[in-house]
Amino acid sequence: MGRYVARRLLQMIPVFIGATLLIFLMVNVMGDPIAGLCGDRQCDPATAAQLRKEFGLDKPVVQQYLTYMGNVFTGDFGTAFNGQPVTELMSSAFPVTIRLTIVAILFEIVIGITLGVVTGLRRGRPIDTSVLLITLVVISVPTFVTGLLLQLLLGVEWGWIKPSVSTDATFDELIVPGLVLASVSLAYVTRLTRTSIAENKTSDYVRTAIAKGLPRRRVITKHLLRNSLIPVVTFIGTDIGALMGGAIVTERIFNIHGVGYQLYQGILRQNTQTVVGFVTVLVLVFLVANLLVDLLYAVLDPRIRYA
């Protein structure tokens, strides 16, 4: 187990370097960020040159990347164009997005798995068909449509929620945005659980458990669910990273000042430091979440061993 974790951690290093280098190059290809700093007029050349020097943009990209990575290891993610250190932006943005992600993941787990179990056990019945239909609709409608629709109905027409989330972004304010963010994944979790349950329902160990006379509840939770959850856990695990990075649309609709908002601003203003910094952290989150998922397998299925 220890060796497995160590090996996985070592594997992260090239992935990490590759990902950051790619992002660095991509942002750089977009052109000279200083050119956009002065609005619809040209920055005066002397000031532009000075700014370029201050942000290290006058050096070759490779050198910029090396300096940047060197700084990152000392915890310095650089400065955004508005003079704020990127770490300051992170410390305000990540807690908000983490809260949003938690709400979304909770929705996925609670609603998604419950619906999946219910439909998986009642395959072909009306409830199964209707849930399948609903999930199909949810998957096919883009998030921004669901988001804007809910915002309009709940926020403006019925006045149940505030259409935008305040600066504090507390958990209760994040329920609706969390649901919107979770919606598509939630539908997948339902379908994944349903298939898995339906498949395992007729397997030998379940028949054995029933034959032993175990109560139905125990058969479902201890035997059936535990085995059926492996693909679902994989999905939810990888989804953590996807939700955090993919919250741009949801955060924009509900004016949540999280990671998606900062990334959007960073891309729009071509702020290399912000974009690379945030993506770097997101890559780390992704990698760690994947590692945790792999380690969780052993808990669910003792046959899986790590060497």
Added chain:
Amino acid sequence: MRGATHAKWVACAAAAALAATACGGDSGGGSDSGAVLSSSWGDPQNPLEPANTNEVQGGKVLDMIFRGLKRYDPETGEASDMLAEKIETSDSQNFTITIKDGWTFSNGEKVTAKSFVDAWNYGASLKNNQKNAYFFGYIEGYDKTHPEDGSKQSADTLSGLKVVDDRTFTVKLSQKFSTFPDTLGYPAYAPLPQAFFDDHAAWLSKPVGNGPYTIDSYTKGSQMSLRAWDAYPGADKAQNGGVDLKVYTDNNTAYTDLMAGNLDLVDDVPASQLKNVKADLGDRYLNTPAGIIQTLAFPFYDKNWNKPGMEKVRTGLSRAIDRDQITNTIFQKTRTPATDWTSPVLGEDGGFKEGPCGDACEYDAAEAKKLIEEGGGLPGGQVKITYNADTGSHKQWVDAVCNSINNALGNDRACVGNPVGTFADFRSQITDLKMSGPFRAGWQMDYPLIQNFLQPLYYTNASSNDGKWSNKDFDKLVDQANAETDTTKAVGLFQDAEEVVRDNMAAIPLWYQNGSAGFSERLSDVKLNPFSVPVYNEIKVS
């Protein structure tokens, strides 16, 4: 002290919420001078320093917390004295400025002649990276504090600025500039307190100025709370208790919040809502002209666009654009077809005239086709209009303009749009002189003077002459206008210069842009100034 005022404010707001009673005493008509309104805001792109702020969002705050020597009338745009008691000159080059007595910054420091001189020196110095440094370019010694080639600066202060006494200082310009005093209302010329220089970082996190509002709290990227400053010495005291500026990434969300009663004021109605805004808000929707003009600029550094006869092609293109139709259908009348190269907000006195563009700005397909043929046809048989696709709804109107040109010329391939991914990339292509055809250009005025619409854009090698147009007659007229001490005569000369722009069709004027705003039922006396920024201090909250 601060705690006390804050508590009073909370109590007032609570009382207002409970019984809608007036708070603060001297208010009339049921308005509440203690109540705070909330307004939409965008995250300022640059640190909030007067000489470093060049976009509307940061400018909005500066307008609330600073007052300069002059102030532009929110309605007419006319420059009138604010802190300046008098500005005297005999030769349009040497100015003696006397400031009024009794003004202080909100931290108690007195506003003196030194506050101005220090601030201007700071703004002009290259080492401070101020993006509006060029505003001090007319002052003598600028080339020493801000060498154009980026080499080491040989002076930290402008030799043209001298403090005479506490209330007087002199300015020596490097050339004659008759309308210089009228430019002094621009925020870059604001005075700065000593606190700015003593602890710069602390000042940036909570700027201190001398305007009707003070900053109560500022969370970068999300909200700024401004409160009325009780001891403000000016005549334009805040008519409300304060303003909470809330950052929105998307103006659609801000509009939704306004509809839900969660926000009092949006100063940018999203294009997608223009169709229903009248029905939604009625009288609470403002759509008033602002000092912004949109044009199509040309790359005069490209031989194809600069050969003899091309002025006919450019005029032909102008005549092929159906401005009326585009402003009606795409912009829902939030743009007005342009008839000159300035803006109606200047007014007659400021140099605006209806229609100097004349026929050249009127749609006439047959005439357009004839002119383009006479001029030798489109270079390469096609024009590409370059624009940035990331912000604004530029794609829509560029496509519409191309459509109009194609229809007029009876050729599907005559005009195509050429989108560029980001604004920064668009700007760097312009700076690197890479444009091969007309490109989108917009100009938001710095100050309401005809000079500001012409000189920076069309004077040889001027700061915003992106197309690198150059014309001796135009330059000569501008020089004469700047040397003219009589303002009316100066304006007349600028109008003559505008005619040179027309005869050469240096840029195609498209339309004047309006400022738009929507507000809640709690507010009254909401206005937009010529810069399309709400006049916050005049808003009354009930």
